Amino acid sequence: MDFRLGEKELALKEEIRKFAQVELPPDFVRSTVIDGEFRDFDFEISMSRKLAQRGWLVMSWPEKYGGRGASVLEQTIYEMEIAYRGIPGAWMGISGIQWVGPCLIMFGTEEQKEEYLPLIASGEKDGVWCTGYSEPNAGSDFANIRTRAVRDGDDYIINGQKVWTSAAHRARWCWLAVRTSLNAAKKHHGISIFIVDMKSPGVTVSPILNYYGRHHFNEVFFDNVRVPASNLVGEENKGWYYLMQSLAFERRSIAPTTYGTLKWILEELAKYARQTEYDGQVLCENPLVRTKLADLAIDLEVLKMFAFQLSWRISLGHIPVYESSRNKIMSDELMRRGAITGAEILGIYSQVDPDSDWAKLSGAMQGAYLGFPGQAIAAGTAEIEKSIIAQFRLGLPKSY
Amino acid sequence: MDFSFTEEQNMLRMSARDFLAKECPKSKVREMDKDERGYDPQMWHRMAQLGWMGLVFPEEYGGMGAGFMDLVILMEEMGRNILPGPFFSTVALCALPLLEYGSSEQKAKFLPQIAKGEAIWAFGLAESSGKCEATEVRLRAVLKGKDYVLEGHKLFVTDAHVADYILVVGRTRQGEGPENGITLFVVDASGPSVKMEPIPTIGGDRQFKVSLDGVTAPEDRILGTIGKGWGIVDFMLQRAAVLKCAEISGACQAVLDMTTNYAKERIQFDRPIGSFQAIQHKLADMLIDVEAVQHLLYQAAWGINVGSPSPCQISVAKAKGNEAYQRICIEAVAAHGAIGYTMDHDLGLYYRRVKAAQFAAGDTDLHKEIIANGLDL
Numbered sequence: 001m002d003f004r005l006g007e008k009e010l011a012l013k014e015e016i017r018k019f020a021q022v023e024l025p026p027d028f029v030r031s032t033v034i035d036g037e038f039r040d041f042d043f044e045i046s047m048s049r050k051l052a053q054r055g056w057l058v059m060s061w062p063e064k065y066g067g068r069g070a071s072v073l074e075q076t077i078y079e080m081e082i083a084y085r086g087i088p089g090a091w092m093g094i095s096g097i098q099w100v101g102p103c104l105i106m107f108g109t110e111e112q113k114e115e116y117l118p119l120i121a122s123g124e125k126d127g128v129w130c131t132g133y134s135e136p137n138a139g140s141d142f143a144n145i146r147t148r149a150v151r152d153g154d155d156y157i158i159n160g161q162k163v164w165t166s167a168a169h170r171a172r173w174c175w176l177a178v179r180t181s182l183n184a185a186k187k188h189h190g191i192s193i194f195i196v197d198m199k200s201p202g203v204t205v206s207p208i209l210n211y212y213g214r215h216h217f218n219e220v221f222f223d224n225v226r227v228p229a230s231n232l233v234g235e236e237n238k239g240w241y242y243l244m245q246s247l248a249f250e251r252r253s254i255a256p257t258t259y260g261t262l263k264w265i266l267e268e269l270a271k272y273a274r275q276t277e278y279d280g281q282v283l284c285e286n287p288l289v290r291t292k293l294a295d296l297a298i299d300l301e302v303l304k305m306f307a308f309q310l311s312w313r314i315s316l317g318h319i320p321v322y323e324s325s326r327n328k329i330m331s332d333e334l335m336r337r338g339a340i341t342g343a344e345i346l347g348i349y350s351q352v353d354p355d356s357d358w359a360k361l362s363g364a365m366q367g368a369y370l371g372f373p374g375q376a377i378a379a380g381t382a383e384i385e386k387s388i389i390a391q392f393r394l395g396l397p398k399s400y
Numbered sequence: 401m402d403f404s405f406t407e408e409q410n411m412l413r414m415s416a417r418d419f420l421a422k423e424c425p426k427s428k429v430r431e432m433d434k435d436e437r438g439y440d441p442q443m444w445h446r447m448a449q450l451g452w453m454g455l456v457f458p459e460e461y462g463g464m465g466a467g468f469m470d471l472v473i474l475m476e477e478m479g480r481n482i483l484p485g486p487f488f489s490t491v492a493l494c495a496l497p498l499l500e501y502g503s504s505e506q507k508a509k510f511l512p513q514i515a516k517g518e519a520i521w522a523f524g525l526a527e528s529s530g531k532c533e534a535t536e537v538r539l540r541a542v543l544k545g546k547d548y549v550l551e552g553h554k555l556f557v558t559d560a561h562v563a564d565y566i567l568v569v570g571r572t573r574q575g576e577g578p579e580n581g582i583t584l585f586v587v588d589a590s591g592p593s594v595k596m597e598p599i600p601t602i603g604g605d606r607q608f609k610v611s612l613d614g615v616t617a618p619e620d621r622i623l624g625t626i627g628k629g630w631g632i633v634d635f636m637l638q639r640a641a642v643l644k645c646a647e648i649s650g651a652c653q654a655v656l657d658m659t660t661n662y663a664k665e666r667i668q669f670d671r672p673i674g675s676f677q678a679i680q681h682k683l684a685d686m687l688i689d690v691e692a693v694q695h696l697l698y699q700a701a702w703g704i705n706v707g708s709p710s711p712c713q714i715s716v717a718k719a720k721g722n723e724a725y726q727r728i729c730i731e732a733v734a735a736h737g738a739i740g741y742t743m744d745h746d747l748g749l750y751y752r753r754v755k756a757a758q759f760a761a762g763d764t765d766l767h768k769e770i771i772a773n774g775l776d777l
Binding site: 002385389 | 401405469675702
């Protein structure tokens with residue numbers, strides 16, 4: 001066993017710290033959980049470009065596609081640090097960097113790799129992707145998707161609707177899951193993945209505001225959208241396999257980013273508790289406050305170890321069976337507890353609008369409090385993840 | 401970063417698991433619950449022959465020269481099997497501080513006895529409040545001539561009745577803060593001025609009030625420097641917290657395994673209860689708790705193993721272990737239904753041991769306080 005970070009990882013942390021110091025404006029207010037991404041799209045994309053110039057944006061990709069072949073551990077450290085420092089622009093709608101690119105590297109044609117990977121790696125607006133998975137009747141039961149793609153000469157014609165599509169209003173491309181066969185023995189078969197230009201005729205994006213009025217999700221409608229057959233990813237009807245791979249990529253990055261965000265929140269809360277007096281007592285001397293923050297610190301360590309353990313497994317070439325689900329559950333649980341605890345420590349100020357001058361800690365706690373229930377649903381609910389653990393780790397019967 | 405054990409460590413784990421499965425089935429655990437000594441001397445002797453007591457001692461003291469992580473692995477297996485007896489008291493609480501702070505004469509005398517299984521040790525720290533804190537130490541040690549004379553009592557001294565020696569934390573000086581003026585003494589447990597009164601506990605272990613009524617301790621029975629004993633207690637508490645967490649980790653894994661197996665076998669509504677999500681999600685929560693304890697344990701143990709222990713990581717591991725062990729046992733009883741509540745079922749053996757484990761080497765409050773201090777609160 002060895003839990004030391006190597007020189008490479010330590011140096012990377014230090015470089016990111018300096019980068020944040022130099023590149024973030026002094027009055028910078030970081031996005032909160034309820035904001036999601038793209039609080040200020042132009043500024044965030046300008047940061048994406050800078051991250052790309054540093055070779056960080058897609059660091060785990062091979063060099064010929066714009067990466068630098070970084071290890072999974074470096075990638076994990078990067079995600080932790082970026083989230084901890086609140087550096088915007090690192091995700092670019094998340095899809096492209098986190099799973100479209102890696103999946104194309106594994107399953108894409110040479111033409112697809114040459115066309116799309118450099119765009120993502122550049123950090124430009126044309127490298128922003130969204131992912132079309134969920135539909136009105138396919139949430140947790142994802143294999144139930146009904147959006148159809150039908151072959152027509154050299155093209156496919158796509159009809160249907162997607163929902164909860166993050167960043168579709170910013171995306172240039174869509175990584176789209178569709179049904180290509182109605183006759184498959186199981187509904188998991190008969191699914192394919194397409195690359196769709198969001199500027200294609202027949203694509204309509206309609207915003208869904210979350211309960212705090214922030215625009216992150218969308219409905220996306222496909223009305224006779226014509227897509228060249230060369231935009232099919234991998235083999236027709238084998239899409240489920242690629243989807244599972246993409247979800248594994250997505251779920252891996254959740255623990256490191258949540259860890260970074262919560263580490264920052266915990267430090268801010270500790271600082272707040274040191275600086276705030278209540279009833280003649282500094283908050284940090286209140287035993288209740290001390291216990292609550294210690295509780296957060298304990299599970300933050302758990303999340304860190306879970307994140308590293310999963311990275312280590314992947315670095316050995318293992319395909320994680322249940323660890324991603326475990327990490328997703330732990331991340332959501334910790335975000336929930338961090339948000340609630342943080343709000344309790346702010347007391348009555350926890351109700352102040354996060355953007356108001358009255359807000360403490362730049363509204364971070366309200367943002368987390370409002371945002372965590374939504375974040376817990378994305379990429380698999382706790383209920384689904386626990387059923388996955390029961391089935392694939394504990395060997396219990398499939399229950400869904 | 402590397403989360404794997406060495407091949408030798410895996411072999412140590414498997415051989416410990418095999419030995420304990422054979423020598424210490426649950427029938428033996430139950431037998432020892434009723435036994436006056438609370439442990440089986442023959443098994444103790446065989447454990448010594450395997451080199452377990454002296455695992456981390458250098459060879460010159462009859463040890464195996466293994467690392468702290470090896471001891472953690474061994475104690476995880478002991479915890480999995482809830483091995484009854486004075487191993488934790490002797491090795492974790494007493495032998496490790498003896499090895500670190502003992503004079504060469506003390507080490508040469510006491511450590512080989514322990515390694516051979518010929519001496520059992522107990523540790524006396526807590527007094528009326530039961531807390532592992534310096535303010536708690538009131539037992540007086542007064543210099544008379546060349547010897548110290550000890551007056552006072554210790555509570556919750558585990559395994560005192562079978563101990564040959566008790567390491568007693570006494571106060572040699574008042575003032576200048578509670579941590580100053582504390583000294584550790586090696587006391588003969590069978591001496592005439594040592595009195596023991598059992599404190600019956602729910603866990604089936606053996607704990608005692610130990611009263612010292614004018615016990616004489618000559619200079620060679622002082623461990624470390626006079627007045628600086630709290631540093632030794634601190635050293636001991638850190639290591640013992642990790643080793644108790646190792647026992648907890650093994651116990652948690654055993655309870656999860658037991659409950660998962662039961663969920664696969666128990667049929668209700670014509671199918672195994674493990675096919676119901678209500679049971680599956682409980683088990684998934686338990687698994688996450690188990691793995692959380694394991695990874696925190698290995699992180700803390702690794703720090704000690706490489707010579708840079710982190711007090712925060714140690715406290716994080718023990719605090720999490722304390723809470724997870726309790727939660728896992730309670731959920732396991734719920735998943736089992738009424739059978740888990742019976743004397744005949746093994747689950748109760750684990751649940752009944754939760755409390756003793758939580759208070760060994762610092763309770764949850766103490767460890768959370770250390771964590772809070774680490775946050776600069």
